[in-house]
Amino acid sequence: MRKRIAELEEEIAASSRKPSLTDLLGLLGSFQFLCGDLTEAKLSYTRAVSLEEKALGGGLGGRKFAAALARVTRQIEADQTVASVRPSSEVFSEEPLVLQNIERRDGTKLGYIEFMSEYADKGVPVILTGLFEAGMFVRGAWSFDRLQEELGNKLIVPRRRVEDSPDWAHLEDSQQTSLSEFLEKISASSCEDYIFDWNLPGNAPDLVDELRIPKFFSGDLLQHLPEGSLYREAWPSLFIGPKGSRSGLHIDAFGSNFWMAMLQGQKEWTIFNREDASLLGPSYQISLDPTFAAERDLAHAPTGTSEPRKHALWRARGWRSLLSAGEVTRLCQGSPHAVNNVTATLAISANYIDTSNLERALEELDLIAAEDPRAVCVLEHLSRFRGGKHDHEHEKQLFASWSEFKRSQSKKSRNGPLGSTTD
Ligand SMILES: O=C(O)CCC(=O)C(=O)O
Ligand SMILES: [Fe+2]
Incomplete structure (x- = not known):
């Protein structure tokens, strides 16, 4: 306040x-x-x-x-x-908080249309296995050593968890540091800071070039925007967290979907059903992206599935699973989630818009555009894709190379809205 x-x-x-x-x-x-x-x-x-x-x-x-x-x-x-x-x-019910496991699917066998109908359209998260082995990273998955070598002298402002913070995911800016120094600190376990959502296309273009985007996410409509538009070059981004660091309960901005590929370590993901967000006690006082009253209980009981509910807010349905190195998770727009780094972790992620969340994203962008002129252009461009269907095209190739992902989408955007293309 x-x-x-x-x-x-x-x-x-x-x-x-x-x-x-x-x-x-x-x-x-x-x-x-x-x-x-x-x-x-x-x-x-x-x-x-x-x-x-x-x-x-x-x-x-x-x-x-x-x-x-x-x-x-x-x-x-x-x-x-x-x-x-x-x-x-x-209010002080002793009923346990029961969360389901996030379903695991072999990403090399799952079809795009099944992925969209079973997970994206239903708001159900999924963990995809087998994608690293199938070549998601052209030269093999990145390690702490590789990042140290390639990006050690980059300066970064990490985030730090502040329990009562009104900020998104309860994270506030910490002291600037070089990546090298940060990596030394996390291996010595003497660090509470968290490298969170650090832009890779701008800071490490050569590394990003080694990445191949799985078909499940390659239909990102943000890539149809003019080069340099708000959000278009923001992802993938890097996350490096010491053991015990955590992002608080939050919903991702602008109605975006989200994927994360886990390169090192293990994260515990807790995800709530998007229909149950209200049960977690959201506050919209500061921002359209709410903070949640249930965060406090979750932060103090982050592991296990049988702790008593602190209050009726725990009626919310959800999922909880460990995400391990070599796995990729995908989350639907609107799902509140919190993440706990069970070990030191290295991960990359992206927020994106596809046919499953376009309508929702346009509603949010309309409100963001009311205040931010950069979002007006995003809104105008993306509105042209209204009414598009899930595109069978994505069944063809398991991965798009980074340049295909960036280039082919801008080429398509010149052909007009989804659904009007004949390819
Ligand atoms: O790995 C994490 O800490 C969570 C990341 C996340 O939820 C986000 O970037 O929106
Ligand atoms: Fe998130």
């Missing part, structure tokens, strides 16, 4: 002009939201948004309060769901 008040103070200090009625309504909405007066906050934001819309005449950008209205609306819906399933007698 203090962070949000500080932001509001900054906004006021930076504004040299007299506030308009729209700004005043927006500000009033923010304070009502902070005080928990959600119905009133929604009314204030609704009025601010309708004044904004009148002033803008239908443009996509410059809608300062559209995201705020969406946040408070989501908060009201989530709170109603929690209230409807939480009679007070159940």
Whole structure:
């Protein structure tokens, strides 16, 4: 709450002009939201948004309060769901938290269409095996030694877990360090920092060139965007975590799907059903990407599947499994998840959009574009792919080379929307 008040103070200090009625309504909405007066906050934001819309005449950008209205609306819906399933007698239920294992499938035998219908469309996570052996990395999977050799002198700002942080996944920036120094510290187990989502295409283009993208993810629609667009060059990214480091419960941004390939060590993944996100006590006070009240319980009972539920929020259904070196996991948009590094780990991952999450991603991008002009272009380009079907083309090749992944998609985008191509 203090962070949000500080932001509001900054906004006021930076504004040299007299506030308009729209700004005043927006500000009033923010304070009502902070005080928990959600119905009133929604009314204030609704009025601010309708004044904004009148002033803008239908443009996509410059809608300062559209995201705020969406946040408070989501908060009201989530709170109603929690209230409807939480009679007070159940608050300290002793029922165990039961989570299923994430299903493992041989990635060399699973068809693209089955992958899309059984996992992507149903919101079910999966662990794919056999992809490393089949050549996902042209020169063999990367090791700590290889990274030390190739990237040792790169400077990186790792993240650090802060229990009460309102930030995404409870991670905040730590001290800058060289990769070499970081690797020394994690092998000596004297480190709480976590290299998290460090951009590889920009920092290690030669390494990325060795990567082959499995057919399950090669239909990434972000690759159809003009070169340099927001999100297009952001992934894959690198994760190096010491034993015991952790990312808190979160949902990935902009309605994106996610894959992670595990190069070294083991991570414990806990994933909740996306329909049950409200049961985990989300707060949308700071951002469209919520923090969760259930994070605290999860962080203190991260292993095993039979600890008692701390409260009825634990009715949420989900999965928990160890992801080991040589395996690749894939997660659907909207699924809350938390990850615990059981050993020191090395992994790469990407967020992406395909036909399974396009509609959802467009909804989120519309809200992001309201404030961020770079997202307007993403939204406009991706809207052209609406209505596309899962593309059988992806059955043909197990992997796309890195250059095919980047180039072929931009070539296709010149041919028009998915479904209108004849290939
Ligand atoms: O490996 C991790 O810590 C989780 C990564 C993750 O969930 C993300 O980047 O969104
Ligand atoms: Fe995530």
